[in-house]
Amino acid sequence: MGLITEKTPLAKIQPVRFLLNWGRRYSLWVFNFGLACCSIEFIASSTSKNDFIRLGVIPFAHGPRQADLLVVAGTLTDKMAPVLKRLYDQIPDPKYVISFGSCSNCGGPYWDSYSVTKGVDQIVPVDVYVPGCPPRPEALLHGIVKLQEKIRDEDIQEKFRSGTSAVR
Amino acid sequence: MGRPLSADEVAERLRARFGEGVEVEDQHGHAVATVPVDRYREVVRFLRDDPAFACDFCDFTGGVDLGPERGFEVVSHFYSTEHVHNVRLKVRLPHEEPVIDSIADLFPTCNWHERETAEMFGIRFEGHPLPVKLLLPEPFEGFPLRKDFPLMSREAKPWPGAVEGEEEEEE
Ligand code: SF4
Numbered sequence: 001m002g003l004i005t006e007k008t009p010l011a012k013i014q015p016v017r018f019l020l021n022w023g024r025r026y027s028l029w030v031f032n033f034g035l036a037c038c039s040i041e042f043i044a045s046s047t048s049k050n051d052f053i054r055l056g057v058i059p060f061a062h063g064p065r066q067a068d069l070l071v072v073a074g075t076l077t078d079k080m081a082p083v084l085k086r087l088y089d090q091i092p093d094p095k096y097v098i099s100f101g102s103c104s105n106c107g108g109p110y111w112d113s114y115s116v117t118k119g120v121d122q123i124v125p126v127d128v129y130v131p132g133c134p135p136r137p138e139a140l141l142h143g144i145v146k147l148q149e150k151i152r153d154e155d156i157q158e159k160f161r162s163g164t165s166a167v168r
Numbered sequence: 169m170g171r172p173l174s175a176d177e178v179a180e181r182l183r184a185r186f187g188e189g190v191e192v193e194d195q196h197g198h199a200v201a202t203v204p205v206d207r208y209r210e211v212v213r214f215l216r217d218d219p220a221f222a223c224d225f226c227d228f229t230g231g232v233d234l235g236p237e238r239g240f241e242v243v244s245h246f247y248s249t250e251h252v253h254n255v256r257l258k259v260r261l262p263h264e265e266p267v268i269d270s271i272a273d274l275f276p277t278c279n280w281h282e283r284e285t286a287e288m289f290g291i292r293f294e295g296h297p298l299p300v301k302l303l304l305p306e307p308f309e310g311f312p313l314r315k316d317f318p319l320m321s322r323e324a325k326p327w328p329g330a331v332e333g334e335e336e337e338e339e
Contacts (some may be wrong), residue, residue, distance in 0.1 A: 078305055114317070
C-alpha cells in the first residue's frame with residue numbers, strides 16, 4: 001500500500017478505486033491476537049473445513065508489521081491491554097480490527113470481573129463485532145464478509161484521514 | 169518407600185513438638201493442622217526436615233477471607249513424595265493488619281503463591297524476597313478476593329441470576 005497515500009489523486013478515479021479495494025479486500029493478512037477459548041474457534045476457522053483462505057484471509061502474519069487485519073479473540077485483561085494497543089500501533093495502515101466473541105466485545109461472562117477489560121473498543125477501534133461465546137467459525141466467516149463489504153465501499157483517502165492511522 | 173502418617177499420628181507428633189497450641193483434624197483423610205502465627209515457620213521447617221514427615225513438596229499457599237470477625241486464614245499444603253502423605257497447615261490472622269512470616273526461602277515454590285495471596289487478600293508476608301504484585305497490574309488498588317471488595321459493574325447493575333444460598337431457601 002506504500003504507493004497510496006491521502007495525496008494520491010489516482011485513488012479518486014472510480015475504476016482505480018474499485019480495483020484497489022477489490023485487491024485489498026481479498027488479501028487480508030490476519031494477525032491472531034488469541035487470548036482465550038475463542039482463539040480455538042478462530043484457529044478452527046483457518047483449518048480445512050471452514051478455511052477462511054478461500055475468502056482471501058491469509059493466516060498467519062508472523063508479526064503485526066506484516067498484517068492488515070487484527071482479530072482479537074478472547075478475554076482481554078487490563079494487564080494485557082497495553083500490549084494490544086502496542087501491537088495495534090505496529091500494524092501498518094490501512095488496518096482493520098475484528099472483535100471476536102463476547103469477551104472482547106463487552107467482557108462477556110466476566111462482565112463484573114475486577115481484571116477484565118469490558119470491550120476492546122476501549123483500547124482500539126473495532127470494525128466488525130462477532131457475537132457469541134464462542135462464536136462458531138461460520139460466524140467469523142460472516143464477519144469477514146461484512147468487513148470485505150466495508151472495504152469494498154471504502155474511500156482509501158478517507159480511511160487515512162479518519163485518524164486511526166499511526167503513519168501519516 | 170516410606171510410611172504415610174495418619175491424621176492421629178500427625179497430631180501426636182506435632183503436639184509432642186509444639187505443645188497444645190496445635191489443633192489437628194482429619195479432613196477427607198488429610199491431616200489439617202491449625203497453628204499459631206508465631207510458630208508457622210518453625211512448623212513448616214519441622215515438616216520439611218523431620219524424617220517421619222519429610223514433606224519435600226509444597227503444593228500451594230493461599231488465603232481465605234472469613235469476614236471481619238473471624239479474620240483471614242492462610243492455608244499451605246505440604247506433600248511428601250517419600251511417605252506419600254499430605255499435611256495442610258492453617259494459620260488464623262486478624263482482619264486488621266494481617267501479617268505472617270514468609271516461607272519462600274524454605275519452599276521456593278511459595279514465592280509466587282505468597283505474592284498472589286498478598287495482592288489478592290492484602291496479607292503481608294514478612295521476609296518475602298520480592299514483595300511485588302504477581303498477576304495484577306502494578307497500579308491496581310484494593311484486594312479483589314476480599315469479601316468487601318466492591319465490583320463496580322455490580323454496583324451499577326445487580327447480579328441478574330440467583331445468589332448462592334438463596335436458591336435453597338426458595339425451594
Ligand atoms: S467469549 Fe466465551 S468462548 Fe470466547 S473467550 Fe470469552 S468465555 Fe471464552
